[in-house]
Amino acid sequence: MPTLLTPVPCTQCHSPAVFLWCSGTEALCEKCVPKIRKRESAGKAFKMLIGPRRTEDETWIQDENLSVFGLRAFIDDCLALEPSSYPHDLLTTDADVISSFIENLASRVSQPKRIANKNEVETLEHAIRRLRRYFEMWKRGDLPFVLIREVPWVILKPSGNSWPTIERYCNRLKKTRNHRYDDERLRFLFNLKPDEVCCGLGNYEGYLVFVFNARNTAVMERAKVGNAIFIVNADRWRFLSQQSKTELLTDYSNEVESFPHAGHIWRRWLRAALRRRGILPPDAPFK
Numbered sequence: 592m593p594t595l596l597t598p599v600p601c602t603q604c605h606s607p608a609v610f611l612w613c614s615g616t617e618a619l620c621e622k623c624v625p626k627i628r629k630r631e632s633a634g635k636a637f638k639m640l641i642g643p644r645r646t647e648d649e650t651w652i653q654d655e656n657l658s659v660f661g662l663r664a665f666i667d668d669c670l671a672l673e674p675s676s677y678p679h680d681l682l683t684t685d686a687d688v689i690s691s692f693i694e695n696l697a698s699r700v701s702q703p704k705r706i707a708n709k710n711e712v713e714t715l716e717h718a719i720r721r722l723r724r725y726f727e728m729w730k731r732g733d734l735p736f737v738l739i740r741e742v743p744w745v746i747l748k749p750s751g752n753s754w755p756t757i758e759r760y761c762n763r764l765k766k767t768r769n770h771r772y773d774d775e776r777l778r779f780l781f782n783l784k785p786d787e788v789c790c791g792l793g794n795y796e797g798y799l800v801f802v803f804n805a806r807n808t809a810v811m812e813r814a815k816v817g818n819a820i821f822i823v824n825a826d827r828w829r830f831l832s833q834q835s836k837t838e839l840l841t842d843y844s845n846e847v848e849s850f851p852h853a854g855h856i857w858r859r860w861l862r863a864a865l866r867r868r869g870i871l872p873p874d875a876p877f878k
């Protein structure tokens with residue numbers, strides 16, 4: 592499981608924060624630090640630390656073993672790439688803070704001994720370039736929030752009668768776009784009683800997403816027989832579905848399980864994945 596940064600309480604107001612201005616035994620949140628800064632000379636000693644930790648003598652220091660994933664997710668979330676991994680009250684709109692997070696992430700990548708392998712370094716370099724680009728757009732107010740945040744989806748609450756709606760959606764695509772779905776696979780997913788089934792519209796036409804909230808799982812199906820199936824965490828599917836397939840398999844590979852739709856082998860793979868996630872019971876028969 593990817594790790595997020597662990598919030599620590601501000602020593603003044605006790606609100607949790609993932610970045611604090613620290614000096615000796617004091618660690619102040621974004622709201623408390625301006626009060627101290629007014630006393631100028633005192634303010635100068637405070638340094639912004641990301642995910643600070645306390646040493647044995649109670650001094651706050653930068654934790655050097657921060658989760659790279661946690662850093663990246665924080666920047667994404669501050670730039671409002673929904674849905675958020677962090678609660679909103681931990682995020683910031685302070686450009687200097689966001690910039691510090693990006694630089695911190697970049698410095699980790701330039702010290703590759705901290706990172707497991709070469710692929711991971713390349714993935715992160717790519718992510719940093721993307722974040723720098725987004726950050727510049729964000730500062731100019733040009734980041735297309737709407738495109739990134741709001742995906743047109745029709746959400747069907749599956750009830751006994753939503754299968755005909757799915758069928759209608761598929762049939763329409765079959766006629767107008769020559770898309771073909773694997774009916775057996777859709778039926779199989781539908782019979783597992785997802786909490787929601789989402790049908791994509793506009794650019795997302797052809798997507799069907801089966802969401803299982805209790806198991807934090809979303810199975811993304813793309814129209815056209817032969818396409819891969821993607822399984823991601825339910826709280827991330829809206830964001831992840833907006834990435835290109837290449838980005839998914841490079842930048843977000845740690846969040847995605849994918850199965851090629853080769854012959855009939857998808858059944859085995861899908862069942863195994865759903866068993867791991869507790870959607871199918873462990874003793875469900877192999878088919």
Ligand SMILES: [Zn+2]
Nearest residue numbers: 601604620623
């Ligand atoms: Zn505070």
